[in-house]
Amino acid sequence: MMKVANLLVLVSIIMIMNIKNVLSGYSSMQCYTDVSYQNDWDEKHNNLQYDKFLSGMYSYHSNSREDRKFKWKYCEPYSHPQISGVSALTQTSYDAQWDRGCSGRNSGYSALVGAISHHSNSKEDRQWTFYCGNVDNKHYFKPGDCTWTGYVNNWDQAVDYNCPSNGIIRTISSYHHNGHEDRRWRFECCRVSDRQEGVPIPDSYPENPAPYVDPEDYIPSTPSFPYNYLSSSSYSSWFIYIIFVLLLINCICLTYYNCIKSNKKKYKVVSMHSDSEREELNI
Numbered sequence: 001m002m003k004v005a006n007l008l009v010l011v012s013i014i015m016i017m018n019i020k021n022v023l024s025g026y027s028s029m030q031c032y033t034d035v036s037y038q039n040d041w042d043e044k045h046n047n048l049q050y051d052k053f054l055s056g057m058y059s060y061h062s063n064s065r066e067d068r069k070f071k072w073k074y075c076e077p078y079s080h081p082q083i084s085g086v087s088a089l090t091q092t093s094y095d096a097q098w099d100r101g102c103s104g105r106n107s108g109y110s111a112l113v114g115a116i117s118h119h120s121n122s123k124e125d126r127q128w129t130f131y132c133g134n135v136d137n138k139h140y141f142k143p144g145d146c147t148w149t150g151y152v153n154n155w156d157q158a159v160d161y162n163c164p165s166n167g168i169i170r171t172i173s174s175y176h177h178n179g180h181e182d183r184r185w186r187f188e189c190c191r192v193s194d195r196q197e198g199v200p201i202p203d204s205y206p207e208n209p210a211p212y213v214d215p216e217d218y219i220p221s222t223p224s225f226p227y228n229y230l231s232s233s234s235y236s237s238w239f240i241y242i243i244f245v246l247l248l249i250n251c252i253c254l255t256y257y258n259c260i261k262s263n264k265k266k267y268k269v270v271s272m273h274s275d276s277e278r279e280e281l282n283i
Contacts, residue, residue: 027077027192029166031055034071041065042121048114048131051083052076054169056162057185063156066124066181072114075166077192083133086113094123095178101171101188102132103146109135111143111168111190124181130172143170143190152187155180163189 032052039045041062047070056073087105092098102110113133117126135143148171152161155177163169171188 026165029075029192030078031073031075031166033073037069037071039069039117041067041069042119044119045070045115045117045126047072048086048116049074049133050086050113052113053133054112054114055166056169057159057187059159059185061156061158061182067119067126068183073162075168075192083113083135085134086131087134089130089132092128094120094125094127095176097175099171099173100128100130103170105132106134108143111135111170112172125176125183143168144193146170146188146190148188149186151184153184155182155184159185161185161187163187165191167191
């Protein structure tokens with residue numbers, strides 16, 4: 001019984017330590033991963049989204065093809081804030097080092113939502129056009145706590161990276177090696193925070209019209225499984241409720257354990273005396 005009580009105390013402590021992230025203003029995220037690769041060797045890549053942000057990349061390299069295949073992870077706040085506009089960044093160049101990101105778009109309320117790329121057999125590299133999605137500010141969401149990774153792969157090695165805490169990718173950086181005919185990758189990840197009411201919202205944003213995208217170019221990703229179903233408010237409420245129940249059960253277990261221990265001690269004292277001694281001691 002005591003072991004069970006101690007286990008409940010440990011679980012409660014862990015949940016209390018984790019709840020600070022829920023109550024700190026970060027949004028609960030729902031995420032998906034591509035079931036299939038979004039391109040074939042030397043073929044066009046397209047994972048452009050209109051309702052989710054990039055959150056991770058898996059990619060592997062073929063030395064015979066000198067190309068990569070890509071799968072992606074996507075996340076969105078559970079309350080589904082609308083992405084009010086999708087706009088293209090400047091196309092990258094072959095064999096170059098480049099950075100493409102959304103920190104300068106929509107007053108910072110923007111992150112990457114996908115990319116279209118084409119492979120060159122003569123250059124053995126891809127040209128990329130990345131797209132930024134603007135978060136609808138009326139839902140009070142914004143990217144925050146943004147941090148850069150180092151390069152997450154070496155030449156000819158797989159990329160297997162997801163932003164911590166189901167964050168979203170705001171910027172991607174990459175450089176090419178002509179000898180290996182491959183690229184190394186690094187990412188700027190941001191957590192999605194609930195904007196506090198009272199923070200001024202810009203009346204207008206710089207015009208950034210979304211370019212025309214051929215419907216044939218849009219290949220929606222197939223969701224494999226959601227990571228998180230609870231909104232931040234219900235998430236925190238459930239956490240508090242569960243912690244309260246666990247602590248209550250823990251108190252009951254400890255009280256029961258102490259009662260049993262006390263009764264055993266009393267029985268032991270009683271058994272040590274004769275009937276006449278027990279009458280004199282009134283036990």
